[in-house]
């Protein structure tokens with residue numbers, strides 16, 4: 232009898248042990264956290280706010296001929312901040328809407344695909360230019376200006392404009408070669424607009440094709456896009 236009781240007691244113990252083990256293994260997996268406690272797969276935390284830009288091109292009426300005369304590449308850029316009015320006009324000149332009712336822009340694009348996303352890199356973070364609302368939308372916080380390129384002007388200039396082709400908007404072009412050709416041509420217009428704005432506002436800039444496209448694709452989380460050109464912009468160093 233004693234033997235039987237002992238066997239039954241042992242069986243109960245064993246059963247409760249298995250149950251307890253089952254409970255542990257059934258617990259949901261812990262989230263995939265990195266060493267710093269942040270989810271390694273999550274997008275960067277955004278502490279930046281939307282920026283409503285002041286009206287663009289207020290009080291700027293330099294004749295086009297003078298802007299064309301003054302257009303040039305200037306690589307020696309001061310690290311001084313630029314007023315928001317200037318940043319607003321710079322972005323509008325690059326890729327703003329000049330015909331809001333038709334949703335058409337200052338820069339033309341082949342078959343009007345309007346394939347670009349324009350990013351602004353500052354010492355606070357990376358912003359996406361919202362041309363319809365004339366606003367900046369934060370994308371990544373922190374100073375990532377030097378990531379654009381090893382060329383020295385990027386770490387110094389207060390802002391850099393990065394022109395990114397979003398190929399999702401270019402589905403009309405069936406051949407990759409056509410898509411690349413038209414995106415490159417279209418980027419030239421945006422770049423020239425930036426040059427002309429800078430010439431008229433006495434700012435320094437340089438169109439740069441030598442940029443870190445892979446790093447930019449990573450930080451901007453580009454799925455089907457490519458950074459084509461970048462323009463650091465600031466006051467010129469006076470000699």
Ligand SMILES: Cc1cc2nc3c(=O)[nH]c(=O)nc-3n(C[C@H](O)[C@H](O)[C@H](O)COP(=O)(O)O)c2cc1C
Pocket residue numbers: 302303304305306382437438439440441442
């Ligand atoms: C598509 C393109 C890419 C360029 N890439 C660079 C670059 O990566 N770095 C740079 O210092 N200048 C770059 N430039 C600027 C040219 O070197 C400059 O336009 C040229 O020397 C003529 O000078 P200008 O603009 O004063 O007329 C680029 C220009 C263009 C149009």
